[in-house]
Amino acid sequence: MISKQHINLTQQHQLFTQIGEVAQDMGTRAFVIGGYVRDLIMERKVSKDIDIVCEGSGIELAKAVSKKLPNTGKVNVYKTYGTAMVRVGDNELEFVGARKESYQKDSRNPIVESGTLEDDQKRRDFTINALAIALNPNEFGTLIDPFDGVEDIQKQLLRTPLAPEQTFSDDPLRMMRAVRFATQLNFTIDHKTHKAIHRMADRIAILSKERIIDELHKILMATKPSLGFLLLHELDLLHRILPELCALKGIEEVEGQKHKDNFYHTFEVVDNICKTTDHLWLRWAALLHDIGKAPTKRFSKKVGWTFHGHEFVGAKMVYELFKRLKMPLNEKMKYVQRLVFMSSRPIVIAEDIVTDAAVRRLVFDAGDLIDDLLLLCEADITTKNPRRFNTYHNNFKIVRQKIIDVEEKDRIRNFQPPVDGAEIMKTFDVGPCREIGLIKDHIKEAILEGVIPNEYEAAYAMMLEKAAELGLDKNKKTNA
Numbered sequence: 001m002i003s004k005q006h007i008n009l010t011q012q013h014q015l016f017t018q019i020g021e022v023a024q025d026m027g028t029r030a031f032v033i034g035g036y037v038r039d040l041i042m043e044r045k046v047s048k049d050i051d052i053v054c055e056g057s058g059i060e061l062a063k064a065v066s067k068k069l070p071n072t073g074k075v076n077v078y079k080t081y082g083t084a085m086v087r088v089g090d091n092e093l094e095f096v097g098a099r100k101e102s103y104q105k106d107s108r109n110p111i112v113e114s115g116t117l118e119d120d121q122k123r124r125d126f127t128i129n130a131l132a133i134a135l136n137p138n139e140f141g142t143l144i145d146p147f148d149g150v151e152d153i154q155k156q157l158l159r160t161p162l163a164p165e166q167t168f169s170d171d172p173l174r175m176m177r178a179v180r181f182a183t184q185l186n187f188t189i190d191h192k193t194h195k196a197i198h199r200m201a202d203r204i205a206i207l208s209k210e211r212i213i214d215e216l217h218k219i220l221m222a223t224k225p226s227l228g229f230l231l232l233h234e235l236d237l238l239h240r241i242l243p244e245l246c247a248l249k250g251i252e253e254v255e256g257q258k259h260k261d262n263f264y265h266t267f268e269v270v271d272n273i274c275k276t277t278d279h280l281w282l283r284w285a286a287l288l289h290d291i292g293k294a295p296t297k298r299f300s301k302k303v304g305w306t307f308h309g310h311e312f313v314g315a316k317m318v319y320e321l322f323k324r325l326k327m328p329l330n331e332k333m334k335y336v337q338r339l340v341f342m343s344s345r346p347i348v349i350a351e352d353i354v355t356d357a358a359v360r361r362l363v364f365d366a367g368d369l370i371d372d373l374l375l376l377c378e379a380d381i382t383t384k385n386p387r388r389f390n391t392y393h394n395n396f397k398i399v400r401q402k403i404i405d406v407e408e409k410d411r412i413r414n415f416q417p418p419v420d421g422a423e424i425m426k427t428f429d430v431g432p433c434r435e436i437g438l439i440k441d442h443i444k445e446a447i448l449e450g451v452i453p454n455e456y457e458a459a460y461a462m463m464l465e466k467a468a469e470l471g472l473d474k475n476k477k478t479n480a
């Protein structure tokens with residue numbers, strides 16, 4: 001851990017020294033503040049986004065820095081926010097003048113006045129994000145920590161600089177940020193702060209969906225997102241954002257038969273998939289793969305608990321959920337939908353004997369999604385029974401091997417039939433008609449079942465055979 005009073009800024013030395021010199025020449029003081037300082041003290045990989053705060057105008061300081069430093073891009077000024085961004089090499093420097101903020105009850109837009117460094121630190125969300133390091137030559141490297149942020153880093157604690165009620169009523173997004181930082185850093189939320197979030201949970205209603213989703217994305221991109229989702233649940237936030245997940249909670253028992261708790265199962269699946277992929281939308285698919293189970297749950301005396309059609313219902317719910325949360329209804333949404341829709345398919349195969357035909361059909365239906373689908377299904381294995389756990393994993397190994405074999409032989413992925421509709425019509429001199437579809441289907445089925453290889457000659461012969469059966473005559477054209 002770095003000493004409490006003085007921080008060694010050697011790594012970025014040049015940049016920070018120069019900013020400090022420019023500030024000094026302008027008769028002002030500059031500080032690096034926020035996430036960069038937090039990560040530096042925690043000895044985490046520091047971000048390329050660096051926040052600089054100064055007394056006076058951040059925009060003026062940004063302009064002066066850009067003039068003095070080589071290798072800088074143009075100054076992007078955001079007048080409404082009183083901030084300016086400058087790119088230096090691959091760093092993005094964000095400049096802002098120290099400010100005081102006061103908020104009104106139903107708006108996220110504060111009344112902003114210029115203030116001291118301490119005013120600025122007070123308006124920050126957590127003590128660990130309120131740390132500043134002075135950059136002017138006479139005080140270079142001095143840590144300014146009025147709220148004991150360094151101690152909170154040591155205690156792994158998220159705590160607000162002001163009374164938590166005030167911090168959260170000023171900006172309820174901070175409640176989401178608390179959960180997000182707790183998840184990313186594996187920190188605990190301080191007791192008072194936790195209580196305040198719980199009490200004020202309904203205030204997230206005034207936030208824009210986009211900002212909530214940004215935080216959810218960050219929670220999902222953490223190493224262990226379950227920490228965040230369980231925390232959101234504990235704080236009464238989850239059902240305000242993703243009620244579909246909360247509906248999965250609980251175990252019902254009828255006549256001694258129970259089903260698993262799909263709520264906790266879901267988060268296990270998410271944590272599992274995070275070990276194998278950084279793909280945000282695959283992680284979303286894992287989060288939503290079982291949401292159709294709440295509305296489709298039934299008990300039958302014969303078979304016990306069932307969730308018939310939950311994949312289909314779940315895929316439809318994905319659309320509604322994306323729409324409600326104002327997430328783009330684009331190919332990413334469709335990707336999540338398709339994975340949810342297919343999420344049980346490989347499992348059925350892996351639970352049984354893995355036949356070539358079943359694997360061929362899977363590859364045919366999944367197309368390019370096959371690899372992601374298998375990752376999802378492997379992550380879905382959360383059984384605590386070691387025998388079953390091993391069986392399922394071994395069967396997936398067999399499925400993977402068979403996919404390689406079948407693909408080499410049959411080229412089923414993104415399947416194009418070797419004999420297409422146009423060729424059938426030309427051969428028999430007919431227009432579009434029911435028989436064309438029947439012949440095409442017959443050939444496709446024969447290939448998938450392994451009756452014929454995925455090759456032109458075999459498909460052509462089969463076309464002739466099926467056409468004859470349907471009363472189509474190849475020689476009709478020439479005979480006529």
Ligand code: ATP
Nearest residue numbers: 034035036047049051123124125129130171173174
């Ligand atoms: P990350 O690593 O995610 O970028 P960060 O701490 O840098 O983490 P940013 O969102 O980039 O987070 O914000 C930079 C700094 O601005 C924070 O460290 C915090 O001091 C302050 N900040 C950002 N958003 C808020 C907010 N909603 N309320 C109060 N302070 C905030």
Ligand code: MG
Nearest residue numbers: 035036047049
């Ligand atoms: Mg940042």
